[in-house]
Each structure stands twice: as C-alpha cells, then as structure tokens.
Amino acid sequence: MQLQLISFVLILHCMEYINCQQHTSRHRPHKQSMSSGCQSGCLTCSEYNGCLSCKPRLFIFLERNGMKQTGVCLPSCPSGYYGTRSPDRNDCTKCRPECDSCFTSNFCTRCRPGFYLHQGKCLQTCPEGRVPSTAQRECVLECPTDCESCANTDTCTRCAEGFFHLQGKCYDTCPEEYEPSDLLVECIPQVHCEVEEWSEWSPCSRRGKTCGFKRGEETRTRTVLRTPSPHANPCPPTHEKRDCVVKKKKCPGNGKRRPDRRNRNNRRDKENQESRHERKRVREKERKPVTGGEREDSEIRNKTERRRRRGHTRSPISVDGDPGQ
Template structure:
C-alpha cells in the first residue's frame, strides 16, 4: 500500500490510482478515503489537513485549519498549509498573527529584535512603542497619548508645570490656553454733577465706563477697572424752578413744624392731665390717712376714761 509523500501535502483525488480506496466515507468531511491514509479528498468548503502519527500522515477534513496553519482555496482542493517556523499562527505565508516564544510580532512579521523606537513585550509577544518616561501610553516614540498621574498633557508632551500662556486643567489633566480679560472702549464722560444734581454748584464730578468683552480664565490676566471718576467745574448757575422749589420746601418745613408744635401741645396737655390725676390721688390718700388716724386717736382716748366717775386711770 502506498504511503503519502511527507514533503508534498497535496493529495490526489483520483481513487482509482490508490489501492484500498473506500468510496463510501461517512465520517467528518471526507469525500473519499482509505483505511491507511484517512481522507483522500474533502467535501466542498472543507480543508484537507495532514496529521502526523508516528511515521505516517493521516488526512483529515476540517472546516478551518488548526493553529500554526493557514487555509488556501483552489478549484481542485482546499488545503491547510503550515505557517513559517517563527509564527504560532498566521493569515498567510507572509503575514503572522501571533509569534512563537522568543519572537515578537511587528507588521505581520515575527522577529527576534524590534525596530528602533519600540520595545519587546513578552506578555503580548509583540513590539510595542517605547514611550517617553512621563507617558502612560503613547501613539509614537515621541508623542504621548496619556500622561502619568499628576502630569499635564500638551501637544503630545507631558509637563509638570504648564508652559507660558497655558494653565493646568485638573479635570482634563491638560494644559489649556490662558484667556485674558478683554474690555471695550471707554464711554463718553457723563455730565458734571453733584449729589445727583447738574446745576446749583461750581465743582462736581463726571464719570465714564467700559464693558467687559471677555472674562479671564482662572490664571488669565484680570480685568482692569470698569469705571473712572474725575473732578469737574461748571459755571455756577441756578437750577430752573429753584425759587418755586424753595417755596414748596419752605411750606413743607412750616407744615412739619406746625405738626410738630401741635403734637408737642397735645403731649404737654396729656402730661398735665396725668400730673393732675396724680395730685388728686395723692390728696385723697392723705385725707383718708388723716381720717383713719383721727378715728384711732378717739378710740384710744375713750378707753382711758373710767365709765363710773370719768376719772383717768
């Protein structure tokens, strides 16, 4: 009986060329098979895979190739082909997806040493980026994606202190541009005034203001004063209607005085009435006390006179 050539995994689908062929294979995905070599051909969409058992190889039909092999399809047959020796698994003969121990994956290749700017990861068996010392993770050897705790990121770099014109944002852990206060133009000076009046004085004050156009960030330049006051002088002039106002104010003052006088007179009258009531009450109390004392004296004298001869005991 013929054995398979181990150097060439391709299997013939002609059952007549091999003795001992069974045309009625029922197990797995075999289309034709032999008692010695297993599957000789596979059903459509199955892959032929040769498994070594001792010195011989057995054909097995599989829906997908095992690790270390990749599948190739052709009109004649679908076969499992072994990956390169350094690959643990692969997509095709030129693209590894996982490397054997001692090799590291980079761009589909398994190699012992990683290219410049990258370091070996034994856990992943891959070449990973060599991040700057202050980086937690990076997108390249000189561009950070995330900084270590306590550092602030700016343009792919990590900073302990943010550069000039930037300030730290503790929520984002980034350096953000500072925002300085911006104010508008000064308004015109107000009319010269004093105590809310614009007439009837010589020296007063005038003011001007400006609006805040942009409020500053926490570390930005603060806003300057929004108003100014300066002394001013005007030609003394009487306020329109001043005499009329003065007469009205005079009448109001007189009315207030009259009311105050009337209230004072009423209060004095009430005070006199209260004093009169107090005097009347005091006189009544004095009379009552005198009457009581008189009755006591008369009773005492009566007790001292004898009822028989009227002599004093």
C-alpha cells in the same frame, strides 16, 4: 556489517507495512457521496473522513481527534491557521510554531507567549531601540522616561502621568505663553483678556440726580471682548468713577413746592406767637391784685384758653363772663 543487518531488517518491516496497508485499503469500505448526504458546506464527503471537498469560497480544515482527521468546511480559518486559495480547493494551513495568528506562512499578526512581534516576525529578543511589551506581545519603541508612548525616540505621542504633551514633547511645566490642560493632558495656548475702549464719561450726578447739588460723581465703562483662560492675564477694571464739580442749579418742579412749605411754617409760627402773647397777658393779670369779679373772669378766661388749645372751641368770650352766642 551491523549497519547492513539493521538496514535489511528495516526494509523487511517497511515491505510488510506497505502490504498490510494495501490489504487494508482493499478491504476497508470507503463510502463517498455528493453534498446531498454531507454536512453543511461540503461538496463531497465520506462517512469516515468527513468533507473531502468544499463548496466555492469555503476553506477545508482537518480536525484532529487522536490519530483520526475529519474534514470540515469553514468560511474562514481558525486562529493559528491561514487560508490559501487555488482553483481546485481552498485549504487552511497552520502558522509557524511561534505565531499565535498569521496572515501567511512568513507574516505573523500575533505571537505566542514568550515571543514579541516585530515587522511580521515573532522574536524572543527585540532589536536595538525597542523593548518587549508583555501585554501587547510586541517590540515597542524605547520611549523617554516622561513618555507613555512614542512614535520614535524623539517624538512622544502620549505623556506619562504628571506631564503635559506639546508638539511631540512632554513637560512638567508648560513653556511661556502656554498653560496646562488637565482635561486634554496637553499644553494649550494662553488666552489673554481683551477689552474695548472706555466709554465717554457720564453726566455729573449725585444719588441718581443731575441737579440740586454742586459736587457729584461721573462714571465710564468698557466691555470685555475676550474672556481669559484660567492661567492667562486677568481682565483690567471695567468700571471707573471720579469726583466732579458743577454749577449748582435748581431741579425742575422744586420751586412750586417750597412756597407751600414756607406758608405752613409761617402759619405755625404765627399761631405759636399768638399763644405766647396770650400766655404773657394771663401771667401779667395774675400778678395784679384782682377783685372777686375779676378773679372769676380770669378763671373763665383760663378755662376758655385751655379749651381753645385743645381745639374744643374758638368762640370769643364776653367781658361780662357770658359766652358769646
């Protein structure tokens, strides 16, 4: 009985509301106009409701201001809405409540906080094998501990700090024949040194000469063809030398200079010998008793000898003591 009474009251209220709305609609002025008096993008509009239809390729969007809705025409729908096109009009439709942005009503492109995107759906709990990423608001793969990101549980795409990437795996120490690259954060192949064959031994030489000696040195070299990487095998020696023995031979041109040096030495020895003989004669005369005239002659000869040694004169001295003219 009470339910019937409540239903009757509700019906009466609804009838009154409908009559009121009809009365209001009969007396409310609705001014419609074509695009000449409308805002940009509108094809038709009203003073109270804004745009009623849009120009081709534009979407109509209803902006809420309290209980009032005003139509505007936009080239694309705002965040949280997706566009639908039809021959009559293009509308902006609201996304699902858990979607921050969407492509259609069933395909989200970004989730609201607290939800995580997975295959176009916004979920509060990620499926098995994936973990929630708060920064991306997505369900991401549960990677191994040494991976920063991965394509699946067995393939890393980027390694954690301190590890180096190689063929989908992360290593703290690179395998054999590989070495770490701090720049690429990867294990790269090692590049070992390569050198060409040794050159022929050079002629035996000593102090840059190839003559005038019996024992010397000879050398050989080789060129580096490939420079090694930092952790690869270093290059072997590229320069060698060894002792050598050759038949001693005179250097060209030396035979002409030696007689000159020998002649100068001979002249010097002859002058020294003459000087020694002269000093000997003087000492012998000094030992003999001499007269006054001989003493004077001896003193004159001694003075003359001293002058000659100094290079002042080479003139002979007469026995009588008078200088030669």
